[in-house]
């Protein structure tokens with residue numbers, strides 16, 4: 001007799017396989033439900049499902065209608081245009097104080113933008129980081145006892161997302177509504193958003209530049225404040241400059257200017273060889289006085305109308321940095337630079353004078369002009385009233401080199417270079433380098449400075465040297481003499497070094513000093 005061997009195995013499988021058991025149960029349930037199913041009930045169920053989209057459309061239209069009425073009669077609103085700086089402040093506040101406190105499931109993902117200083121990274125084909133930002137179109141929230149709604153039309157979002165220069169914040173129109181007939185709560189909310197923005201930018205300098213189409217001012221970067229002590233130049237001159245700006249920004253001075261019918265403006269000229277700190281000093285001053293910095297690169301301004309438009313859009317209390325001012329047209333004759341193929345601006349001198357102190361030029365700003373070629377500047381441009389103080393930033397002195405050495409090797413936050421107590425002297429750091437106490441560091445700094453010839457190297461050259469020895473002050477002090485020798489031999493054979501004033505390559509700063517006396521033009 002044949003034994004049902006195979007059947008027995010299959011049966012035992014059915015018994016122990018949970019998925020097959022589950023199928024059986026499901027089949028059983030469906031069977032029972034189908035046997036008691038009434039075909040008319042099935043028809044009405046299908047009709048309901050078919051009518052659902054139409055019902056949904058009707059409800060949406062009704063809601064829009066009702067919401068329109070509510071908006072018209074019960075909601076006051078303020079519209080903030082796309083790309084206005086205020087738009088960014090309010091959007092940031094909403095994201096940080098409303099959207100992020102809810103469980104966010106909607107983000108926009110954008111390729112992380114490289115900073116403008118990092119142009120090389122933009123050109124590389126390396127994969128860049130992705131930046132995720134919380135996304136919202138309409139958001140309701142309570143603030144200060146009032147109910148608000150913030151809306152961003154999605155069409156605006158798409159337009160701003162398509163612009164690679166936008167960082168995804170504040171690029172679309174923003175409408176803030178509030179339940180009630182007064183806009184006062186919205187004004188209070190906007191004030192709050194501005195205070196929030198100020199608080200978050202107090203440790204940074206915001207640098208604005210024109211967008212890539214030259215149409216609007218856009219925040220280009222947010223740099224941590226650079227302390228003035230980190231920009232090395234003549235101490236006396238530094239104090240004078242600081243005192244002058246401080247006095248100018250004092251509200252009392254403004255009243256004095258106004259009562260004497262004098263235009264409330266102040267202009268400074270920073271001049272000197274490339275790499276002596278003209279831009280660094282301007283950024284440090286913006287940080288010191290809590291001002292935003294508006295950067296105008298004269299060679300890239302298309303014409304006088306553009307320059308005028310740019311100036312009209314700059315707010316009253318800020319620092320305007322006009323870089324490479326010598327690129328301005330004086331009498332429409334091509335200068336050496338142009339013959340050599342270097343960029344020159346299409347702006348004219350009269351166009352520039354007009355924006356600096358023409359009839360419609362607003363007051364209260366600080367204008368800083370920088371140049372490597374002060375002898376090229378027209379007298380009209382640098383007369384008192386337009387330039388109130390000239391500051392020469394020259395090659396580094398041994399004293400400044402000593403300060404720079406100490407700044408480079410003073411203990412940073414983790415205190416790794418200097419031992420906390422005298423007993424730690426001569427101990428060895430984790431990477432095997434000897435730790436150095438303050439006294440020894442000062443001695444090394446003065447030995448280092450003794451090797452630096454007066455008025456020969458730019459601070460940026462010296463910074464380049466420090467970058468090679470950042471973690472070892474002893475090595476820096478011992479290598480400096482050979483570096484100086486090498487650089488000096490390089491300087492004497494380099495015919496391309498810019499010659500200003502007296503026509504000798506080695507006389508960089510001397511050349512500047514010939515034409516201009518350090519300090520005041522007054």
Ligand SMILES: Nc1ncnc2c1ncn2[C@@H]1O[C@H](COP(=O)(O)OP(=O)(O)OP(=O)(O)O)[C@@H](O)[C@H]1O
Pocket residue numbers: 230231232233273274275276277278279280281372393459460461463
């Ligand atoms: N006086 C200085 N003190 C400290 N660092 C300086 C100084 N001058 C230049 N540097 C350093 O050198 C680099 C270039 O400086 P910066 O761009 O400010 O010079 P610049 O005079 O504006 O040059 P350019 O005329 O080419 O625009 C910066 O990294 C800065 O830190």
